[in-house]
Amino acid sequence: MTVQYSKQSIIAALAPDITQVKKCYPTQRSAIMPALYLVQEKYGFIDETAYQAISEILDVPEIWVYELASFYTLYNRKEIGKYHLQLCTNVPCMLCSAYDLLDHLQTRLGINIGQTTQDGLFTLATVECIGSCDVAPAMMINQDYHTNLSKERVDQLLDQLSQAAEQEPSAGQEPSAGQELSAEQKPSAAS
Ligand code: FES
Numbered sequence: 001m002t003v004q005y006s007k008q009s010i011i012a013a014l015a016p017d018i019t020q021v022k023k024c025y026p027t028q029r030s031a032i033m034p035a036l037y038l039v040q041e042k043y044g045f046i047d048e049t050a051y052q053a054i055s056e057i058l059d060v061p062e063i064w065v066y067e068l069a070s071f072y073t074l075y076n077r078k079e080i081g082k083y084h085l086q087l088c089t090n091v092p093c094m095l096c097s098a099y100d101l102l103d104h105l106q107t108r109l110g111i112n113i114g115q116t117t118q119d120g121l122f123t124l125a126t127v128e129c130i131g132s133c134d135v136a137p138a139m140m141i142n143q144d145y146h147t148n149l150s151k152e153r154v155d156q157l158l159d160q161l162s163q164a165a166e167q168e169p170s171a172g173q174e175p176s177a178g179q180e181l182s183a184e185q186k187p188s189a190a191s
Helices: 007-022 028-043 048-058 062-071 091-095 098-109 151-166
Strands: 083-088 122-127 139-141 144-146
Touching: 007 028, 007 048, 028 048, 028 062, 048 062, 083 098, 091 098, 098 122, 098 151, 139 151
Parallel strands: 083 122
Antiparallel strands: 083 139, 139 144
């Protein structure tokens, strides 16, 4: 699904929220990160059009917006699948077989890092430490953490997510790509 938006439509949709957020910070620059997150929450990703809209709303140079969006991996700078699989491959997870899990995910989904499955369901990414080293290997799926992972547990999670997507009603009622899932759609937490 391709998200269609323009600078003006982003401004119309989010200027009130971003203006509200701005009041929590001493300078406009400090509000760029939450503004980026608001755009991502609504559309699933952030690109040049969003940088321009945020720049205009906050009255800051566009390059400031770009610098932050391109530095942090929590911002998606291209359209992603419905479920964003973010596997940690930093040292503690690596020592607990994260790369075996990565191979398994790539084989099962038929995609490489940074790619999205043809059905638009899964985007695969590797990330640095997500703060769950004591229960490695760990992966985030959208905003949820899954820990102590094994190949079997990964398969279970993917099956649950595929089933949840199949059971959803029309596309018009679906959440945007990468948005948080409802309680019913969330796979059960890992041990
Ligand atoms: S190294 Fe993977 S969660 Fe910290």
